[in-house]
Amino acid sequence: ACSRKNTRNAALHPLWQSPLTIPGGTRQSPINIQWRDSVYDPFLKPLKISYDPTTCLHIWNNGYSFLVEFDDSADRSIIIGGPLENQYRLKQFHFHWGAVNDWGSEHTVDCKFYPAELHLVHWNAVEYPSFEEAVMEGNGLAVIGVFLKLGARHEGLQTLVDALPAVRHKDTVIEFDVFDPSCLLPSCPDYWTYAGSLTTPPLTESVTWIIKKKPIEVDEDQLEAFRTLLFTSHGEEERRMVDNFRPLQPLMDRTVRSSFR
Ligand SMILES: N/C(=N\S(N)(=O)=O)N1CCCC1
Numbered sequence: 573a574c575s576r577k578n579t580r581n582a583a584l585h586p587l588w589q590s591p592l593t594i595p596g597g598t599r600q601s602p603i604n605i606q607w608r609d610s611v612y613d614p615f616l617k618p619l620k621i622s623y624d625p626t627t628c629l630h631i632w633n634n635g636y637s638f639l640v641e642f643d644d645s646a647d648r649s650i651i652i653g654g655p656l657e658n659q660y661r662l663k664q665f666h667f668h669w670g671a672v673n674d675w676g677s678e679h680t681v682d683c684k685f686y687p688a689e690l691h692l693v694h695w696n697a698v699e700y701p702s703f704e705e706a707v708m709e710g711n712g713l714a715v716i717g718v719f720l721k722l723g724a725r726h727e728g729l730q731t732l733v734d735a736l737p738a739v740r741h742k743d744t745v746i747e748f749d750v751f752d753p754s755c756l757l758p759s760c761p762d763y764w765t766y767a768g769s770l771t772t773p774p775l776t777e778s779v780t781w782i783i784k785k786k787p788i789e790v791d792e793d794q795l796e797a798f799r800t801l802l803f804t805s806h807g808e809e810e811r812r813m814v815d816n817f818r819p820l821q822p823l824m825d826r827t828v829r830s831s832f833r
Pocket residue numbers: 691693715769770771772773774
């Protein structure tokens with residue numbers, strides 16, 4: 573397990589203050605990915621991603637992150653291959669980040685935290701009639717995780733950052749009509765994959781996680797922009813939206829596979 577010295581001591585947001593353990597949970601997320609314990613699987617296929625930028629609908633602040641939602645009424649923005657048996661439809665993407673650059677990601681690699689982590693949430697529309705039903709099934713969801721590290725300004729992210737002041741408060745939303753989330757993916761195809769869960773309620777064990785090995789770079793101003801968002805609604809006492817991540821969960825009887833040697 574990751575030693576206490578580099579675990580973050582952030583005061584937990586109400587969402588995470590409760591024990592937040594699933595009784596009998598055996599595949600909870602996030603986890604620490606111990607690089608040397610991951611097992612190369614030569615049968616893992618390359619992940620194929622094809623997003624249609626015009627399926628982008630809006631950005632909204634749901635009181636725990638900001639999310640960009642997509643029209644998932646047809647197979648227009650999908651992923652296929654990798655560890656997946658079916659194709660999965662993009663529903664939304666969102667981020668998790670810290671109050672400071674020393675932490676913020678949900679997953680860690682060899683106990684290293686990144687300042688933020690992007691999650692692209694997809695659902696198995698081949699086998700299930702709706703996202704809500706897929707959330708309850710072991711192979712219902714596929715989430716691509718991308719680490720964000722401090723570095724050069726990310727031009728693609730900047731269009732999102734420019735929209736954040738309009739969704740500063742919980743339950744505010746703005747139209748966001750063309751955005752291609754593949755600009756937020758690293759060019760390196762390498763990933764780890766494991767069977768896990770949602771990291772916020774309902775915490776259901778329905779996620780095939782695909783964690784990209786390489787981070788993308790964003791600059792300090794862009795991370796600071798995330799930290800200007802609020803957990804709170806208009807009129808409430810302001811609480812800055814930071815440290816919106818779940819603590820690491822036990823690996824239990826799971827193996828993390830890698831798509832690379
Ligand atoms: N927790 C979640 N995604 S995550 N953080 O596990 O990727 N979600 C809650 C409902 C829709 C997505």
